[in-house]
Amino acid sequence: MEECLTDLGLTKNEAKAYWTLLRQGPLCARVLARQCQVYRSCAYNALDQLMKKGLVSFFDQKSVRQYQALKPESLLVWYKEREATLKSLLPKLRLEVNLNKNTSSKACMAEGLKAFRILMYDWLSKKSPILVYGIPAKVPLITQYFIEAFHQERIRKKTWMKHIYNQEASARIKYLNKLPCTEAKCLPEAFSSPVSTMICKDEVALIAWEPLTITRIQNEALAKAYEKYFEILWEKAKKRVSNGKIRRR
Secondary structure, eight states, X not given: OHHHHHHHTOOXXXXXHHHHHHHHOOBOHHHHHHHHTSOHHHHHHHHHHHHHTTSEEEEEETXXXXXXXXXXXXXXXXXXXXXXXXXXXXXXXXXXXXXXXXXXXXXXXXXXXHHHHHHHHHHHTTTSXXXXXXXXXXXXXXXXXXXXXXXXXXXXXXXXXXXXXXSOOHHHHHHHHTSXXXXXXXXXXXXXXXXXXXXXXXXXXXXXXXXXXXXXXXXXXXXXXXXXXXXXXXXXXXXXXXXXXXXXX
């Protein structure tokens, strides 16, 4: 639960303090620090921030200040306030990006599943087909917590996606080929690669899966070159049909 709270934006100590108060009821800072196994100064700091967020309140009992978590619905109010703040900042952020935009290539690296999820949803805003080859069969399992929701959002936006799996993944390929705006094939084992390559409009992403590392390169000429290579692989790739035979498509 604490991990879920940190995913929402609380610090580790804030998540510990809020979850402890929610479960155990009102506590003084000294007892809370002991329960959370943190220094008392850290507990006070976490409580101060939680009160500013509207998630914790206090009252005095026999000259000792007691802190209590507000009802869980207060998390939703706080989260909506953060969302509203972000929406008000977006125009300023976009303006800053446009003022500093240039035509040179850009590259960056990121790690972890969250960074991959951000990449996928970021590419939906490009309104261009997403091409990917070199997909290990284990990728759907690695991305299972968000990939189906992503596909639904992608289909809703009518964004096409073509997949080329490393090797035979008949069940997944069959499933993907039933989705709108989606095609999937596989290549012989000789073509297998531990790195997936993704192309969308003017950007290329190279994905190493163990550990999950993403290299994003924004360069239109490079993206066009990778797109042509994808087309060559697509012609060589095969698709499993319902009768168990494999045919070219």
